[in-house]
Amino acid sequence: MNISELLEEERKTFSTIPLDICKYIYQRLKSSTPIEYSKVSPVSLSKILVDIHGLKEFRELVTKLFENLKKNEGKYLVFYIAPFGGSKSQTFEYVKEIVKKIDSSHGIIEFSFSASTRIFSLLKTIVLTISALLLSSNEIIESEKEQLLEILAEYRLAERKISEEKEHVESLVDEILPIISSLIDIVNKKSWIILIQVDECDLWYGNYSKYKEFGKLFREIYDRASRVLYIFYTTTEAYYQLRKWSAIDPFLNRTFSGAFTVASPGKYLDKVSYAVAKLAALIERVKETKFSPKELNLVHKVISYKKLDTTLDIRRCNLMIISLLEKIMLFNKYKLFEIGEEKFKTGEGLEIAAEGIISEVLYRIPGIIFIRTPVDSAEGYIELSKGKIPVKIIASDTDIEALNKLLNKYSKIIVINLIGKDFSYNPKIASLNIEFEEILYPLVGIICSDQLTNSEREKLFREYADFFRSVTELDSLMESEVIELTLEEKPVEEKIEVPKKVEEVIKVSKEDYLSILLDFIQSWRSIRSVCKFLKKDEKYVRELVEKYRKYFYIKGSRIYRRK
Amino acid sequence: MISENNLIENIILLYLLKEPLNKKEIEKYFSIKRQALNSILNKLIEENKIKVKKVGRSKVYWTNPLIFAEELYVARVIKSLKKKRLGEVYEALRNKGFSENKVDSALIVMLALGDIQISDIPIELSTIMPCFYSQVKSSGFPVVLNYRVAEIVSKIILKTNISEIAEKYPNIMWIEADREKGLDKGFLIVKKPWRHSCAIICEVSQ
Numbered sequence: 106m107n108i109s110e111l112l113e114e115e116r117k118t119f120s121t122i123p124l125d126i127c128k129y130i131y132q133r134l135k136s137s138t139p140i141e142y143s144k145v146s147p148v149s150l151s152k153i154l155v156d157i158h159g160l161k162e163f164r165e166l167v168t169k170l171f172e173n174l175k176k177n178e179g180k181y182l183v184f185y186i187a188p189f190g191g192s193k194s195q196t197f198e199y200v201k202e203i204v205k206k207i208d209s210s211h212g213i214i215e216f217s218f219s220a221s222t223r224i225f226s227l228l229k230t231i232v233l234t235i236s237a238l239l240l241s242s243n244e245i246i247e248s249e250k251e252q253l254l255e256i257l258a259e260y261r262l263a264e265r266k267i268s269e270e271k272e273h274v275e276s277l278v279d280e281i282l283p284i285i286s287s288l289i290d291i292v293n294k295k296s297w298i299i300l301i302q303v304d305e306c307d308l309w310y311g312n313y314s315k316y317k318e319f320g321k322l323f324r325e326i327y328d329r330a331s332r333v334l335y336i337f338y339t340t341t342e343a344y345y346q347l348r349k350w351s352a353i354d355p356f357l358n359r360t361f362s363g364a365f366t367v368a369s370p371g372k373y374l375d376k377v378s379y380a381v382a383k384l385a386a387l388i389e390r391v392k393e394t395k396f397s398p399k400e401l402n403l404v405h406k407v408i409s410y411k412k413l414d415t416t417l418d419i420r421r422c423n424l425m426i427i428s429l430l431e432k433i434m435l436f437n438k439y440k441l442f443e444i445g446e447e448k449f450k451t452g453e454g455l456e457i458a459a460e461g462i463i464s465e466v467l468y469r470i471p472g473i474i475f476i477r478t479p480v481d482s483a484e485g486y487i488e489l490s491k492g493k494i495p496v497k498i499i500a501s502d503t504d505i506e507a508l509n510k511l512l513n514k515y516s517k518i519i520v521i522n523l524i525g526k527d528f529s530y531n532p533k534i535a536s537l538n539i540e541f542e543e544i545l546y547p548l549v550g551i552i553c554s555d556q557l558t559n560s561e562r563e564k565l566f567r568e569y570a571d572f573f574r575s576v577t578e579l580d581s582l583m584e585s586e587v588i589e590l591t592l593e594e595k596p597v598e599e600k601i602e603v604p605k606k607v608e609e610v611i612k613v614s615k616e617d618y619l620s621i622l623l624d625f626i627q628s629w630r631s632i633r634s635v636c637k638f639l640k641k642d643e644k645y646v647r648e649l650v651e652k653y654r655k656y657f658y659i660k661g662s663r664i665y666r667r668k
Numbered sequence: 669m670i671s672e673n674n675l676i677e678n679i680i681l682l683y684l685l686k687e688p689l690n691k692k693e694i695e696k697y698f699s700i701k702r703q704a705l706n707s708i709l710n711k712l713i714e715e716n717k718i719k720v721k722k723v724g725r726s727k728v729y730w731t732n733p734l735i736f737a738e739e740l741y742v743a744r745v746i747k748s749l750k751k752k753r754l755g756e757v758y759e760a761l762r763n764k765g766f767s768e769n770k771v772d773s774a775l776i777v778m779l780a781l782g783d784i785q786i787s788d789i790p791i792e793l794s795t796i797m798p799c800f801y802s803q804v805k806s807s808g809f810p811v812v813l814n815y816r817v818a819e820i821v822s823k824i825i826l827k828t829n830i831s832e833i834a835e836k837y838p839n840i841m842w843i844e845a846d847r848e849k850g851l852d853k854g855f856l857i858v859k860k861p862w863r864h865s866c867a868i869i870c871e872v873s874q
Contacts, residue, residue, distance in 0.1 A: 186857070362806075368812075374839065375838075
């Protein structure tokens with residue numbers, strides 16, 4: 106099935122799901138928090154979201170272990186291993202749901218918590234939950250009730266002692282553990298099952314002292330309880346860390362060798378097109394919008410180009426898909442794709458896009474300091490921690506000629522390649538390839554649309570800058586060692602003349618600032634950034650703006666260029 | 669963490685179980701340095717896992733099948749069951765008191781010996797499975813390995829990068845980078861390749 110057929114299918118599915126549930130799922134996905142199954146029931150999560158790999162296997166295992174524990178005594182440890190952004194927390198939620206569905210005639214005491222939980226509050230919860238469950242149970246006999254009340258009295262004393270003496274964590278645990286043991290003795294008589302689920306075990310990674318007190322609690326329960334199931338959710342690294350600790354930790358030492366492991370790759374595997382279609386259908390339902398097959402294909406292409414379809418990180422992939430779809434939704438509101446496509450059809454698009462990237466996009470990308478150069482054939486330079494690196498945009502053959510000249514001058518150049526030319530042959534060129542023409546449409550749309558107000562245009566430029574950053578490999582290019590290493594070998598400041606020229610120009614008299622400002626302020630700049638750029642104080646800059654009021658004006662803390 | 673020599677040991681043992689080999693023949697299978705191979709062979713001899721005998725001018729290595737006694741016994745039971753559905757095989761053996769890990773390690777031995785084929789298992793995976801024999805025996809699937817070690821062994825045995833195989837079979841194995849040290853300290857996770865296979869095909873008649 107192609108992506109538009111998939112979307113059609115998903116639209117049908119989502120139309121049957123209540124809007125409230127759709128909104129809930131959408132919010133959870135956007136905030137990267139696990140979906141609580143009870144909130145979406147009776148709708149099955151696998152129907153509306155991509156299945157988690159390994160979940161079936163895990164469900165079978167957990168159900169089997171519960172069945173065993175109902176019949177016989179037993180102690181089990183299960184590791185659910187999945188990478189970051191995989192499926193751990195979602196599976197953690199799922200187990201809570203499994204527990205709810207298990208025949209209530211058999212008591213299950215569930216403790217589901219994150220490794221970040223404070224040990225004292227956990228101990229408190231355990232004591233209070235077990236005693237509350239026992240006291241409210243019909244099965245409890247009078248003598249047990251008395252015993253229980255005695256234990257609770259002991260707990261109150263311990264609690265008081267702790268609050269008075271403000272003892273260390275170790276002694277807190279030692280104080281409460283005997284109380285928990287006594288409670289478990291009663292639980293054992295009822296043949297109840299204790300389930301301990303620990304999410305985010307990675308938080309213990311590299312910090313045994315953080316884990317140690319939990320380990321003591323786990324061991325106490327493991328030794329005392331006759332029916333207990335532990336489920337730990339970890340990444341592979343943390344799993345290995347726990348394996349190493351099994352040599353020194355009494356709980357892991359006795360449980361690790363017999364532990365069950367279920368591993369899940371977390372990734373979408375071949376299902377990324379389903380994910381795009383499902384998320385698009387979800388957004389359509391929540392935001393009352395419609396995506397075209399073309400737009401979905403673009404999202405799919407970007408996801409594949411950025412290799413997110415093969416990443417292990419479902420969370421990142423989901424967020425990227427949602428963010429792209431929402432950007433497209435925003436651009437669609439102003440029909441920017443259509444305007445841009447028209448311009449590309451008439452052949453003007455590429456040039457407008459090239460100019461737009463330089464004058465409107467690059468400097469709006471947060472974290473990237475891009476300064477446009479008024480002179481020189483490079484369009485500007487990007488400031489890095491170790492120096493400055495010129496940027497050249499390639500949209501035509503003339504640009505390639507200009508680039509060849511620049512190559513003699515600089516040790517490294519960032520090329521923004523709009524025409525798909527291969528520059529990999531030249532180690533001096535760090536090329537940022539714009540793989541799909543479609544991603545330039547909205548930019549051309551923003552520039553050419555005559556329906557936009559200044560503030561709308563500004564907002565859209567900012568949104569586009571963010572879009573540009575996420576659909577290209579800009580971040581990885583900026584982080585790539587190629588740039589850093591070259592700069593280390595040859596300090597670019599010595600080689601690049603552009604900044605020097607700027608510095609020189611800055612020293613000239615007031616009259617000559619106009620061209621610099623015209624180049625620097627394409628749309629608007631904050632007064633602060635202009636001060637920084639010119640290395641002058643605010644008063645001086647305000648005087649300059651006053652002088653060139655024909656070209657600029659100040660509004661708030663920004664200097665705007667008159668159109 | 670398991671070493672590459674340990675993985676190669678597993679393979680050598682299973683190859684020798686199939687047929688005795690002289691050093692040249694072993695070298696042909698594993699393009700590793702002679703010194704490394706010698707040390708692996710000497711270690712196996714010391715541990716009494718393999719034996720060596722001079723035949724003519726060359727030394728011939730063979731294994732002591734007793735070290736595989738359990739697997740060979742389970743394999744015999746599997747064959748005697750005359751059942752081809754994997755689910756039934758697991759169930760029947762569980763009823764006889766064999767754990768899943770034992771059945772899996774026996775299946776690996778049988779795969780290495782060429783006694784059986786399991787439906788839907790690609791040849792690359794069947795070839796690489798013997799590496800994991802000792803881990804599957806001790807802790808079962810999924811096998812978690814040091815990525816670098818897996819890479820080296822894959823190059824030796826399959827003459828290809830493990831990442832290529834992992835990309836080909838994302839349901840079976842995948843690579844996870846270490847959050848701080850990257851791929852160099854990453855992991856390869858291998859799940860049971862025959863989890864979703866339905867049948868085994870016994871090649872050798874009893």
